[in-house]
Amino acid sequence: MTGMKKGAGEDPFADDSSTESATTTETQTKDSEPEPAEETDSNQAEGEDTQQPRQQIQIPYKFRRDGVQDGRDRVPLFLQKETKVAERDALREFEDRFEENVSLTDLREALMKVGLQHLDETEECLEEWGYGMTFD
Amino acid sequence: MLTYSTYSEAGGVGKTTTAANLAVAHARAGLKPLVVPLDPQDGDLSRLFGVDDQRTDSVDNIVRHMIRRPNGDFDDLIRTVEGVDIVPEHNMLSDLADFLQREKDQAEAMGEAFGMHAQLLRVLREAGVPEEYDVLICDPPATEGPHLYNAIHATRSLVIPVEPSAKGRAAVEGLEALVAGFEDQLEIDVGVLAAVPTGFKNTRDQRQVLAEIDYPIPEIISERASLMEGCWMEQCSAFKYVREHRNRRRDYEIETLAQFDRIARHLEEQVGIDAPNPPEPGDVDHEVVTV
Numbered sequence: 001m002t003g004m005k006k007g008a009g010e011d012p013f014a015d016d017s018s019t020e021s022a023t024t025t026e027t028q029t030k031d032s033e034p035e036p037a038e039e040t041d042s043n044q045a046e047g048e049d050t051q052q053p054r055q056q057i058q059i060p061y062k063f064r065r066d067g068v069q070d071g072r073d074r075v076p077l078f079l080q081k082e083t084k085v086a087e088r089d090a091l092r093e094f095e096d097r098f099e100e101n102v103s104l105t106d107l108r109e110a111l112m113k114v115g116l117q118h119l120d121e122t123e124e125c126l127e128e129w130g131y132g133m134t135f136d
Numbered sequence: 137m138l139t140y141s142t143y144s145e146a147g148g149v150g151k152t153t154t155a156a157n158l159a160v161a162h163a164r165a166g167l168k169p170l171v172v173p174l175d176p177q178d179g180d181l182s183r184l185f186g187v188d189d190q191r192t193d194s195v196d197n198i199v200r201h202m203i204r205r206p207n208g209d210f211d212d213l214i215r216t217v218e219g220v221d222i223v224p225e226h227n228m229l230s231d232l233a234d235f236l237q238r239e240k241d242q243a244e245a246m247g248e249a250f251g252m253h254a255q256l257l258r259v260l261r262e263a264g265v266p267e268e269y270d271v272l273i274c275d276p277p278a279t280e281g282p283h284l285y286n287a288i289h290a291t292r293s294l295v296i297p298v299e300p301s302a303k304g305r306a307a308v309e310g311l312e313a314l315v316a317g318f319e320d321q322l323e324i325d326v327g328v329l330a331a332v333p334t335g336f337k338n339t340r341d342q343r344q345v346l347a348e349i350d351y352p353i354p355e356i357i358s359e360r361a362s363l364m365e366g367c368w369m370e371q372c373s374a375f376k377y378v379r380e381h382r383n384r385r386r387d388y389e390i391e392t393l394a395q396f397d398r399i400a401r402h403l404e405e406q407v408g409i410d411a412p413n414p415p416e417p418g419d420v421d422h423e424v425v426t427v
Contacts, residue, residue, distance in 0.1 A: 004328045008327045008406050009294075011137070012139055082205065
């Protein structure tokens with residue numbers, strides 16, 4: 001009888017695991033790197049900053065405001081249980097990535113903004129809830 | 137970190153008692169072991185250690201964590217018995233394949249990757265298990281499926297309790313075929329730390345089968361039916377059973393305990409772990425120093 005390696009197999013917890021892609025649990029959009037939450041004023045013309053290196057740095061929203069509700073309108077949000085769980089997991093994930101507290105309000109708006117850029121996947125989700133069903 | 141899964145064909149080989157007693161042997165030597173049993177049937181490691189009281193209740197459990205729907209922290213799943221941390225089995229394990237498949241379909245609809253066989257490793261990694269523990273032992277069922285694959289994927293090393301018979305030989309050959317396919321599919325390397333022949337009666341046929349096993353055999357364990365039955369009755373390890381439930385010490389049973397100690401040392405050596413407080417093998421009254 002022979003066939004398997006004698007002795008220890010590889011270290012499953014080694015960082016360079018070849019199965020990293022299989023174990024990943026994050027949703028990563030293929031076309032963009034996750035960026036830190038940086039918000040530029042919407043009235044700033046796009047592409048302006050690519051013309052010349054101007055030394056004008058936009059202070060990120062997080063540091064400009066007095067409180068998390070500044071510059072935001074309150075909208076009620078009703079979530080299903082599993083969505084809440086997933087939201088909490090996402091919050092932990094980002095707190096790990098940034099190694100600092102992440103405001104739930106910030107996370108929610110960020111999730112919203114990303115969702116708004118992915119209407120097709122959003123459509124699928126709505127269809128799961130029964131939208132688009134016809135009863136002929 | 138020492139990580140291994142115990143594997144043997146179903147029934148009677150003492151796979152679960154081997155996993156349980158090795159875990160206690162590691163703990164006796166001052167190491168911190170975590171045991172993750174994955175058997176969907178009763179008569180499993182959780183029952184052996186008496187931590188299966190909630191397996192039918194609607195409580196948070198390892199399956200929920202594997203399908204990314206935990207109802208609490210991983211740490212809260214853990215029960216500690218005889219110095220060994222255990223993640224108790226739950227009846228949701230019966231439907232693990234379906235749960236994983238559903239999660240995979242869902243993820244793929246969202247354009248995500250979801251490795252069905254990589255979820256246990258993910259859960260353990262996210263829970264910080266490699267930082268927290270010295271030894272990880274998985275005790276999966278022998279049947280091919282997500283329990284076994286997740287265990288092998290999370291540990292990459294095997295300890296094979298084997299019956300020294302034609303049936304045992306066939307089981308090892310079956311395992312070799314299974315692991316070979318699995319290694320290719322997931323691009324991982326699996327190794328066999330030890331084969332542990334159990335139920336040895338020293339017949340010519342048995343010696344012949346053992347001679348053909350090409351893996352390290354640190355010890356050959358003789359038939360210990362009475363000792364193992366006692367463990368199931370009292371829901372404890374062989375070490376505790378001999379210490380607390382035998383009115384007299386039997387030399388041959390002490391020898392079996394010594395064998396578990398020596399196998400544990402052999403496995404630790406394979407990955408360069410030096411146990412801080414190893415007992416004299418078979419010393420039933422060894423003082424466990426907990427850090």
